[in-house]
Amino acid sequence: MDMYGSLPAAHVGDLLTVVSGGEVLCGKFTIRQEGQYGFLHVYGDDTTTDVREGAGPQEELSFYLNGQPLTPLSGQNVFWLGDGRRQQVDFTGR
Numbered sequence: 001m002d003m004y005g006s007l008p009a010a011h012v013g014d015l016l017t018v019v020s021g022g023e024v025l026c027g028k029f030t031i032r033q034e035g036q037y038g039f040l041h042v043y044g045d046d047t048t049t050d051v052r053e054g055a056g057p058q059e060e061l062s063f064y065l066n067g068q069p070l071t072p073l074s075g076q077n078v079f080w081l082g083d084g085r086r087q088q089v090d091f092t093g094r
Contacts, residue, residue, distance in 0.1 A: 001041070001042045001044070001055075001080055001081055001082060001083065001084075001085045001086070001087065002038070002039040002040065002041055002042070002085070002086045002087075003018075003027075003037075003038060003039070003040045003042060003086070003087050003088070003089050004036075004037060004038020004039050004040065004086070004088055004089075005036065005037065005038060005088045005089045005090040005091065006035060006036050006073075006090040006091065007031070007035060007036060007037050007065065007070070007090075007091045008035050008091070008092070009065060009091075010031045010034065010035055010036070010037060010065060011031060011034060012031055012032060012033070012034060013030065013031060014030070014031040014065055014066050015028060015029070015030055015031070015065070015066055016028065016029045016030075016031060016037050016040060016063065016064070016065055016070075017029075017063070017064045017067075018040065018042050018061050018062070018063050018064075019061070019062045019063075019064070020042075020045075020054065020055035020056065020059045020060070020061055020062075020080060021052075021055070021056070021059055021060070022062065023052075024045075024052050024053065024054065024055070026042050026043045026044075026053075026054045026055045026061075026080075027040050027041055027042040027043060028040075029041075039086075042054075042055060042061065042080060043055070044056070044057075044080060044082065044083055055080035056080065057080065057082065058079050058080065058081075059079060059080050060077050060078070060079055061077075061078045061079065061080055063078070063089075063091065065091075070091045070092075071091065071092050072089055072090070072091060072092075073090040073091055073092050074089075074090070
């Protein structure tokens with residue numbers, strides 16, 4: 001799944017990370033343009049292994065900018081929708 005959008009608090013070189021289920025790092029993106037990000041690839045779990053290495057279907061995602069939690073501008077939770085999907089998620093400031 002790929003995500004993109006506005007992120008007013010972001011500066012070139014900042015790190016945006018996404019975590020599924022509160023514990024599994026499943027994506028990261030280094031900011032290349034002030035105030036926006038994308039495409040941030042969010043990896044799904046490989047169900048053929050015993051190790052959790054990505055998000056599961058409809059699993060809630062949490063976002064962090066340089067380790068600080070972010071809130072989607074919509075105020076709604078964001079979920080992993082599957083490989084090949086694209087979703088715009090805009091964020092408020094820090």
